[in-house]
Amino acid sequence: DIQMTQSPSSLSASVGDRVTITCRASQGISNDLAWFQQKPGKAPKSLIFAAFSLQSGVPSKFSGGGSGTDFTLTISSLQPEDFATYYCQQYNGYPLTFGGGTKVEIK
Amino acid sequence: EVELVESGGGLVQPGGSLRLSCAASGFTFSSHAMTWVRQAPGKGLEWVSTASGSGISTYYADSVKGRFTISRDNSKNTLYLQMNSLRAEDTAVYYCRRGSGSYQWGQGTLVIVSS
Numbered sequence: 398d399i400q401m402t403q404s405p406s407s408l409s410a411s412v413g414d415r416v417t418i419t420c421r422a423s424q425g426i427s428n429d430l431a432w433f434q435q436k437p438g439k440a441p442k443s444l445i446f447a448a449f450s451l452q453s454g455v456p457s458k459f460s461g462g463g464s465g466t467d468f469t470l471t472i473s474s475l476q477p478e479d480f481a482t483y484y485c486q487q488y489n490g491y492p493l494t495f496g497g498g499t500k501v502e503i504k
Numbered sequence: 505e506v507e508l509v510e511s512g513g514g515l516v517q518p519g520g521s522l523r524l525s526c527a528a529s530g531f532t533f534s535s536h537a538m539t540w541v542r543q544a545p546g547k548g549l550e551w552v553s554t555a556s557g558s559g560i561s562t563y564y565a566d567s568v569k570g571r572f573t574i575s576r577d578n579s580k581n582t583l584y585l586q587m588n589s590l591r592a593e594d595t596a597v598y599y600c601r602r603g604s605g606s607y608q609w610g611q612g613t614l615v616i617v618s619s
Contacts, residue, residue, distance in 0.1 A: 431605060433549070440599055441541075441549065446606040484549055488605050491563045493539070493551040 399423055399487050403496030409504040414475045418499045420468045420485035429489035432461055432470045435498075436481045444483075445470065475501070506530040506608045508600045513613030520590050520617070526583040526600030526610055534558070534578040537604045540585050542596035543612075552598070553585065568594075590617045 400423035410416050420430065428448035433441040443452045445461040448468055458473045472479055480503055485496040512524040526538070540552040553574040554563045562574050573586040583600055595617045600610040 429605065431607060433607075435549075440609045440611050443607045443609065450606075452606065486549070486551075491554070492565050493554070495549045495551065498548045 398492055399426060399490060399494050401485055401487055401494050401496040403483075403485055403499050405499060406497060407500040407502065409502050410475050411504045412475055412477060416472045416475055416501060418470045418483055418485075418501075420463075420470070420496050422466045422468075422487055422489075425465045426487045426489035428464045429487055430461075430463070430468050431486050431488065432459075433484045433486065434479075434481045435484065441484065472501075477503075506602065508602060508608065508610030510598065510600050510610045510613040513598065513615045515616045515618065516590055517619050518591060518617055521586070521588045522590065522615060524585040524587065524598055524600075524613060524615070526585075528581045528583065528600075528602065531602070533576075533581040536602050538574075538576060538583045539601040539603075539607075540574065540583075541599045541601055541609075542594075542615075543599070544593070544596045547596075550596075555583065587615070590615075592617050 402421045404419050430448045432445040435441040444455050444459050449461040460471045462469045482498045482500045484498050507529045509527045516522050539554040542552050555574045559576045571589045575584045597612040597614050599612045602608045
């Protein structure tokens with residue numbers, strides 16, 4: 398199975414900060430990686446697929462990067478609505494696997 | 505607009521069964537792989553099962569293999585998850601999801617396994 402390791406598991410940041418979350422795969426997954434945002438009590442929302450392609454309707458302050466085993470999700474200027482938990486997931490092979498999540502909190 | 509509406513969740517005793525449904529609309533259902541993802545209370549996301557667009561190919565997490573069965577009725581635009589021999593650790597919100605990479609999510613249905 399492909400293990401997905403996210404870091405950090407949590408972070409505190411201020412409105413306007415640039416934030417980067419990292420996701421590392423235990424083996425190469427090409428660019429078969431998606432990112433999701435989840436707010437408490439809500440369903441996950443898809444942000445990015447194919448490592449860097451923005452889902453329709455997602456603001457351009459979100460960007461993804463990387464290929465192979467190392468990936469990033471960057472929020473260019475954190476806004477109050479961005480405080481949430483973020484997950485990565487590989488879809489290169491079954492079983493599909495998620496990272497453990499990164500909780501972004503207000504400093 | 506893509507819409508996915510899950511139903512069928514509820515309280516069930518350990519060892520019991522439950523069938524979840526996901527009604528899809530707004531897209532050509534048979535053209536897309538469909539997936540169930542779950543989230544235990546306070547925990548992260550866990551992939552459960554995927555069915556190909558035709559339903560011929562199915563995939564399962566080891567944690568549910570042999571107990572859960574994914575199926576779909578493309579004439580009814582509906583995805584199912586038959587859950588048997590339920591355990592306390594199956595307690596979770598179950599989400600229906602469309603796609604392979606570019607995903608759309610339903611709102612989820614809560615399953616509680618408890619005596």
